[in-house]
Amino acid sequence: MCAYVLVADDDHKQADIIRRYLEREGHSVGLVFDGRAALEEIRRRMPDLVVLDWMMPRMDGLDVCRVLRTESDVPVLMLTARTEEDDLLLALDLGADDYMTKPCSPRELVARVRTLLRRTGRPAPPPVEAPPPPEPVFAVGTLTVDPGRFEVRVDGRLTECTPGEFRVLEVLAAAPGRVFTRKQILEHLHGIDRYVTTRTVDGHVMNLRRKIERDPTRPERLLTVYGVGYKMADVSVRDADHPRPAGTANPLDDEGVRRAR
Missing domain, CATH: 1.10.10.10 (Winged helix-like DNA-binding domain superfamily/Winged helix DNA-binding domain)
Structure with missing residues (x-):
C-alpha cells in the first residue's frame, strides 16, 4: 500500500517538483499552499506524512506543527531555509520528526520520507521494479x-x-x-x-x-x-528566440529572490 503525503509549501513550483518526485516513488500526494489550508486538509483526510514548509502565509509551519501535535502523531518533515541550531532545535521540540534545509535535493527528500515512513510503521510503497523515469533537464x-x-x-x-x-x-x-x-x-x-x-x-x-x-x-x-x-540569470525573455531542446524542463522559471526564511 502506498502512502498519502501532504505537501504544504507556498512555493507552488517547488511543491510541484516535490509532488512529482514523490509520485514517482509510488505515493499519492496532496498540495496546499498555506498553514491554515494544511490543517484543514489534515483534519479532512489524515495523511501518512506531512512535508511542511516553515514560512507560509496565514499560519507558519511551526504553528501548524504545534497545533498538529495536540491532535495527531502523523510524521512531519520540516523544510526550512533557517540554518541556526536554535531554530532547528525549536522545530524538533515542537514536534517535527525531521528537517531539511533549503534548497534541498528532491531525491534526498524522497529518501527522508521513505525513512520516516519505515520508522513510524506507516504505509510504504512496494519496491519499484522498473527503472525510475529520467530526471528533469x-x-x-x-x-x-x-x-x-x-x-x-x-x-x-x-x-x-x-x-x-x-x-x-x-x-x-x-x-x-x-x-x-x-x-x-x-x-x-x-x-x-x-x-x-x-x-x-x-x-x-x-x-x-x-x-x-x-x-x-x-x-x-x-x-x-x-x-x-x-x-x-533568468534569460527566458531575452532568449525567447532560442527554443529549448525537446524534453527539457525548467520547473523553477521566474522563481525570483525569496524572502529570508
Whole structure:
C-alpha cells in the first residue's frame, strides 16, 4: 500500500517538483499552499506524512506543527531555509520528526520520507521494479544541465565540468533568478569536494564562467550578488528566440529572490 503525503509549501513550483518526485516513488500526494489550508486538509483526510514548509502565509509551519501535535502523531518533515541550531532545535521540540534545509535535493527528500515512513510503521510503497523515469533537464536560455547524463551543453556544445562544478551549476540552473548564499551552495557540495569552504564555491564559479560565458570577465549567465552569493540569470525573455531542446524542463522559471526564511 502506498502512502498519502501532504505537501504544504507556498512555493507552488517547488511543491510541484516535490509532488512529482514523490509520485514517482509510488505515493499519492496532496498540495496546499498555506498553514491554515494544511490543517484543514489534515483534519479532512489524515495523511501518512506531512512535508511542511516553515514560512507560509496565514499560519507558519511551526504553528501548524504545534497545533498538529495536540491532535495527531502523523510524521512531519520540516523544510526550512533557517540554518541556526536554535531554530532547528525549536522545530524538533515542537514536534517535527525531521528537517531539511533549503534548497534541498528532491531525491534526498524522497529518501527522508521513505525513512520516516519505515520508522513510524506507516504505509510504504512496494519496491519499484522498473527503472525510475529520467530526471528533469534544466534549461536556461541556451544552457542545459542534464543531471541524469551528467552533461552540460552551451549552445548545443558539450562542456566538461568537474563533479563540484556540475553540482553548483545544477543548483543554480534549477532556480534561475533565485539568489543562493555561499553557505547554501556549500550544503550541496558535501560528499563531492573533500574539503569545502566558501573559497571552494568561488573557485567553482570562476571556473564555470570560463566554460559557459562568452566573456568570463563580464558574465551574463552566472551572476554575483554582492554581499550575498550567486544566482543564475533568468534569460527566458531575452532568449525567447532560442527554443529549448525537446524534453527539457525548467520547473523553477521566474522563481525570483525569496524572502529570508
